[in-house]
Amino acid sequence: MGEDYARTLQELERRFSTEQACREYLFALRWPGGFLCPRCGGESSWRMNRGLWLCAKCRYQLSVTAGTVFQDSHLPLTTWLRGMWHVTTQKYGVSALGLQRVLGLGSYKTAWAMLHKLRRAMVRPGRDRLRGTVEVDDTDWGGEEEGVIGRLTEKKALMVVAAQEDGKGIGRVRLRHVPDLARLSLHGFIRDAVEPGSTVRTDGLNAYMGLQGCIHDRQAQRDQPPGEHLVPRVHRVVSLLKRWMLGTHQGAIRHDDLDDYLDEFTFRFNRRTSASRGKLFYRLAQQAVQVEPAPLSTLVKPQHLGNG
Numbered sequence: 001m002g003e004d005y006a007r008t009l010q011e012l013e014r015r016f017s018t019e020q021a022c023r024e025y026l027f028a029l030r031w032p033g034g035f036l037c038p039r040c041g042g043e044s045s046w047r048m049n050r051g052l053w054l055c056a057k058c059r060y061q062l063s064v065t066a067g068t069v070f071q072d073s074h075l076p077l078t079t080w081l082r083g084m085w086h087v088t089t090q091k092y093g094v095s096a097l098g099l100q101r102v103l104g105l106g107s108y109k110t111a112w113a114m115l116h117k118l119r120r121a122m123v124r125p126g127r128d129r130l131r132g133t134v135e136v137d138d139t140d141w142g143g144e145e146e147g148v149i150g151r152l153t154e155k156k157a158l159m160v161v162a163a164q165e166d167g168k169g170i171g172r173v174r175l176r177h178v179p180d181l182a183r184l185s186l187h188g189f190i191r192d193a194v195e196p197g198s199t200v201r202t203d204g205l206n207a208y209m210g211l212q213g214c215i216h217d218r219q220a221q222r223d224q225p226p227g228e229h230l231v232p233r234v235h236r237v238v239s240l241l242k243r244w245m246l247g248t249h250q251g252a253i254r255h256d257d258l259d260d261y262l263d264e265f266t267f268r269f270n271r272r273t274s275a276s277r278g279k280l281f282y283r284l285a286q287q288a289v290q291v292e293p294a295p296l297s298t299l300v301k302p303q304h305l306g307n308g
Ligand SMILES: [Zn+2]
Pocket: 037, 038, 039, 040, 041, 042, 055, 056, 057, 058, 059, 060
């Protein structure tokens, strides 16, 4: 299958007007090379009633949504696909309240859970790592200056950011919420985010020393000309990230949820030059059928019900 996606909302509405149409679409995304039984590896199947497929070899019955982010959801797939459309076609994304309104969902909690499940499908750890020359630096989130109120100000959350060099510009990025700036956290992030053999540029922080598998370009701020940043790309990404967190999400982001937001930011940023928003929808749908399910019980409960 080529990159098969709707170009407009009307096209989406027309095409995905029934559960069966949605299932057929997800089926083609999940098994682009044709059906493959997860139990016996059988390659032929029959379509049954109620959206189930039957493996012709071992008779295993499975739903196209089993093992994906759509598993165990009570929402119709028609609603999920519309939700994915709204998440991907808005330039800065959509808040849970915005999603609840546009989809006419009964509760904020339902919209919130949908959004979080989708975020988990946005970045695939260990895939599409950065390469070439990559800047790495840390930043924090959650101070009074960022408009976060009440007990959220107690402690700042730490994040590490990697930005790939692309001429004078920025290529792709990776971000992670880390518990500390110790060696284990920083090296672990770099190992997951950067392709071995790449050049990693950092500041002089001792914890970066001894990086394995890459060329370490360790710089000291004091050697820089005045006004020049050591890792300007990371610096720029951090300012865009904070603007997005404060704008679309009004700063109402709990530390426990931070990784989900970082994944959404990464997904958007890495596809910011994509000519078609429909393509983002396609990519998200494709990744949504490839990841493990995230049951609601493993997600942190929503607490802030303001405009977030
Ligand atoms: Zn089978």
